Amino acid sequence: MTQPVVDFRSDTVTRPSAAMRQAMAEAKVGDDVYGEDPTVAALEARVAELMGKTAGIYVPSGTQSNLLALMSHCERGDEFIAGQDGHAYKYEAGGAAVLGSIQPQPLENLPDGSIALEKIEAAIKSDDAHFARTKLLALENTIGGKVLPQDYVLEATALARRHGLATHLDGARIFNAAVASGKSAQKLAEPFDSVSVCLSKGLGAPVGSVLTGDADLIGKAKRLRKMVGGGMRQAGIIAAGALYAIEHNIDRLADDHARAKRLAEGLARYDGLAVTTPQTNIFFVNADAAIGSAFSDWLAANGILVSGRYGEQRWVTHLDISDADVDRALAVAAAFFRR
Numbered sequence: 001m002t003q004p005v006v007d008f009r010s011d012t013v014t015r016p017s018a019a020m021r022q023a024m025a026e027a028k029v030g031d032d033v034y035g036e037d038p039t040v041a042a043l044e045a046r047v048a049e050l051m052g053k054t055a056g057i058y059v060p061s062g063t064q065s066n067l068l069a070l071m072s073h074c075e076r077g078d079e080f081i082a083g084q085d086g087h088a089y090k091y092e093a094g095g096a097a098v099l100g101s102i103q104p105q106p107l108e109n110l111p112d113g114s115i116a117l118e119k120i121e122a123a124i125k126s127d128d129a130h131f132a133r134t135k136l137l138a139l140e141n142t143i144g145g146k147v148l149p150q151d152y153v154l155e156a157t158a159l160a161r162r163h164g165l166a167t168h169l170d171g172a173r174i175f176n177a178a179v180a181s182g183k184s185a186q187k188l189a190e191p192f193d194s195v196s197v198c199l200s201k202g203l204g205a206p207v208g209s210v211l212t213g214d215a216d217l218i219g220k221a222k223r224l225r226k227m228v229g230g231g232m233r234q235a236g237i238i239a240a241g242a243l244y245a246i247e248h249n250i251d252r253l254a255d256d257h258a259r260a261k262r263l264a265e266g267l268a269r270y271d272g273l274a275v276t277t278p279q280t281n282i283f284f285v286n287a288d289a290a291i292g293s294a295f296s297d298w299l300a301a302n303g304i305l306v307s308g309r310y311g312e313q314r315w316v317t318h319l320d321i322s323d324a325d326v327d328r329a330l331a332v333a334a335a336f337f338r339r
């Protein structure tokens, strides 16, 4: 008998629950390009409130949210500083450079996800015709599943402000960071001028992100959203799923973190596997050279899906992973090492 597939590739694979679909079916909608969709407006206000910002804008993806933030903070010929491993630099097809004519200045991420303060300071360019104008520091929390230390965030954003830079947080998984650290999302968001939040990751909504900031910044982002084709009409249908996710699925992220911990501990028992210790819902596994890809192949053949990047496995727990799914993954791993 074939077992159902268990999908640990990403927390983006979640599907809307029956209750979420019900909320979507009943959503009050209007033309949001005319500013007439009450559900979109409610979602934007709610996420802005949770981030302690005055305004929000609903967009189709986290990539578009970061792009609008970068383009709202920076003009053509400006520069933003970001982590070498940061999503806004590495995983967004170079959008800021291509579409915004904004130069990225990537800097190495340390093992805890931070960027050394001295490196940031040294990368901020003086007012000189040779240089692009350094305008923005963009950080990410969580990054690679790790919670950025808040003391570091306060120092880095203070440094940026001292040099007249704006600050942006890619908070795609800010609620994971909040639940794991016991600090409110508002507290984590406070040091930043703008914060992008994904609703379609572990929160389980089908579509969208909200960019939050002050009214001036979000006003700029609204024009840019139209420019890049992100103005949506009766988007309340999908915003209702996102609102449902905000109201119901934040506290339960702790379950995803507990399941990631149990999985990682179970896998770490095997000598041939090097397993990172999860702080939230993401961890990484490297198999010994002697095992090579045999472990990944075995998992795939037994319906356990993980993502593989650069020879490393990424395991992600989420709303659609149960305790039984964790048990099954551990049983499949145990069978591999018994062979």
Ligand SMILES: *Cc1c(COP(=O)(O)O)cnc(C)c1O
Pocket: 060, 061, 062, 063, 064, 066, 087, 088, 140, 142, 170, 172, 173, 198, 200, 209
């Ligand atoms: C997923 C993700 C994004 C982008 O979201 P999409 O909706 O996939 O475009 C941005 N930043 C981080 C940290 C992410 O994990």
